[in-house]
Amino acid sequence: MRLDDLYKMTAFIYQDANLTRSKEATFLHFVEVCGMLTQLDRKKKRVKVDVASAICKALGWYFPLLAKMGVGSVEELLFLKYPDACPYCRQKPHNDGQCKLVKGAEKTVSHAEVLELVEHNRSRMPVSLDEWRMMFASIYPRSLNAQPGFSSVALFEELGELAEAIRVFDRYPHYFYGEAADVFSYIMGVANEYVLTLDDEESFDLDAEFLSRYPGLCINCGSRTCMCPSVPAATVGRMAKEMRIDMGGRRIIDYDSFSSDGEAVAKRVFEGAGFDPRIARRLPFDRGDLNIALTQLSFRLANALDTKNGTLAGQLRGQAIGIGRAERGTASREDGATQVMALLQQAWGELDTGVKQEIRDEGGTSGDISHLLEKRILVVTANPERESKPALRIDREIRAIREAFKQSPGSVHVEPLMAATIDDFRRALSGQRFDIVHFAGHADLEGISLLDEVGNEVVMTYGSLSELIGRQKTIQCVLLNACHTMEGISDPFAPVIVGMMDETDDDEAIAFATGFYDAVAAGSSADEAYDEGILSVQTKGLNPNLISRLRRK
Known part of the structure; x- marks a missing residue:
């Protein structure tokens, strides 16, 4: 048959x-x-x-x-x-090596030759x-x-x-x-x-x-x-498991409530998306609500900056028009998204605190995505016990950082990584986006001191630190508030690296951190924040020459 x-x-x-x-x-x-x-x-x-x-x-x-x-x-x-015969290699038995080269590659499959075989x-x-x-x-x-x-x-x-x-x-x-x-x-x-x-x-x-x-x-x-x-x-039961699971009391009863819960989760996930580079790089900037939000926010920031920075306001308006005209499916590429967000973050940093809060309070699509523009700071601390030196007063340094941002809530997020191991540090940088990485602890000419799993001191070399930092494109400044750090670094592995020369007391480190983060909270750049940190050290009668800066050319 x-x-x-x-x-x-x-x-x-x-x-x-x-x-x-x-x-x-x-x-x-x-x-x-x-x-x-x-x-x-x-x-x-x-x-x-x-x-x-x-x-x-x-x-x-x-x-x-x-x-x-x-x-x-x-x-x-x-x-x-x-x-x-095999339609890809046109042989019987098929040539496995050749098929692996051509299977699925349309340009290498000869439909004409297959049709010839059909007739032959x-x-x-x-x-x-x-x-x-x-x-x-x-x-x-x-x-x-x-x-x-x-x-x-x-x-x-x-x-x-x-x-x-x-x-x-x-x-x-x-x-x-x-x-x-x-x-x-x-x-x-x-x-x-x-x-x-x-x-x-x-x-x-x-x-x-x-x-x-x-x-x-x-x-x-x-x-x-x-x-x-x-x-x-x-x-029935031919494929599905026979175990009975009673979901009678666990079925959806109120679909409106179920939908509201889903909406709340979606909002929570989106609010965290900008902090995780694995998610943020896939945000569809060229489509739907997010595209509209970016366009509106660009115009809103441009209007707010008209008198303060007309050039930047013009760039924002040009970006808004470009986003609206962009061919769908292209602007969401990582390079395009990075450019869009970089300009928005620059503009956000120049706004007064009151204007930022107004935009958040307005809500709508512009307010919903303003969290993506906040600066994020990773504060890494490790304070292994050393017989020759007293423990550092790291808690004072962290308190100084937090105090700086009390006047501008919501503009900066500080992520503390206390008693950090090398793996803790690596995971933090792999899983989230940061603008500034701040290390507070001990260091020497070889590298910075972190902890192992049982609390013993281990050294992360500056070469390893360079490789780790280099993987995150958003980092604008690395602040190494530890002795001798700038004596072990010759090439900048971030746009701005700030570190200490020779032995440095807690007082210099805390004074510098206070001034530096006061400036960051005010929307200043890393270079401007460095200058403010040096001024803070000088005004307290301490030695500013212990603090140095490297810039990427």
Whole structure:
């Protein structure tokens, strides 16, 4: 019996049942039965289905799916893709090395050569279902020594591609046919792997196996055209676990409340997105609400800066117009997003504290994203005990930093990393965005002192620190408030590096930090903040020459 005969027969038996199903629902049931095919690799026994039954059941839903999609001949569909040869390397058996080079690379697949093979090999087109299985066995030989689960894993990859093809079928129908042929080839691959597991005295005839389960009628209801209920009892528990979980009292009762909770979570996640570079770099600046918010905020900041900085205000208006005109799908690239945010952060830093608060209080889309413009400071401290030196008064330094920002709440976020290990430091920089990294503790000519897991002193070299800092593009300043740091650094690994020369007392470190962060809180740049820090040291009668700065050219 020809493959097309089996196809038409199966489609006929289930035509009434499938008439009311959508193509998506038919595909969903097909995926369900394909899940049974994994039992060959997982060695998982199912009470209701063995491997041979699973192969036939998969075909039993593959055929009605093709009918639902309007395929007139499954034989032509398959042979146009697999003309007794691999369509990618055009060989039988296929050349695995060559296929790995060309598979999926459209420009290297010669459709013309495949069509030539279709005509040249047409006389060798298989007839029966089992002949088709053997054709695929000759093109793609299987081995017991092959990678376990290859066919079933590949089948589910193809099912994902077929799902996309069905989703876009009404607009782009041609994708479906090639993906449907690929899915059949991997069902045959599973069948051929199954044959290899049989004992020598066992035989396998796929035609006979299929017809024993589809003998011209539905074996469940006994009718020529299936009259089974929409959910036959025999199919319940076939794949799903039998363990009963009572969710009766845990179902959604109030959908409005459920939606409000989801909205609150979405807002909380978005508010944190700007602080995590892994998330922020994927924010869709060129689309939807965020695009509108950026445009409005750019105009709002431009209006606020008109009299203070006309040049920057003009740049903001130009940016707002550019965002609105940007081709969708391009401005969200990381480089474009970085440029947009850099200009907004510069403008935000020049605003008076009162104006910033007004924008936040206005709410709306502009206020909602203003948190992305806040400066973020990572304060790393480690104070290992040293016999030769007293413990540093790091708590005073942190208090000085916090005091600086009391007058401008919300403009800066200070993230303390106390008693830091090297891994703590690395994870903090990998997981969040920072503008300033401040280290307070001990150091020497080799590097800065951190802690190990049990509290002992370990040194992070300046080379390692340079590599760690260099991974984060947003860092504008690294402040190393520790002795000898500038004696061990020759090349700046951040736009501005501030450190100490020789031995430095707590008093100099705290005085500098106070002035530096007063300036940062006022919206000053790192260079301006350095000058303010030096002035703070001088006004207290301390030695400013112990503090030095390196700039990146």
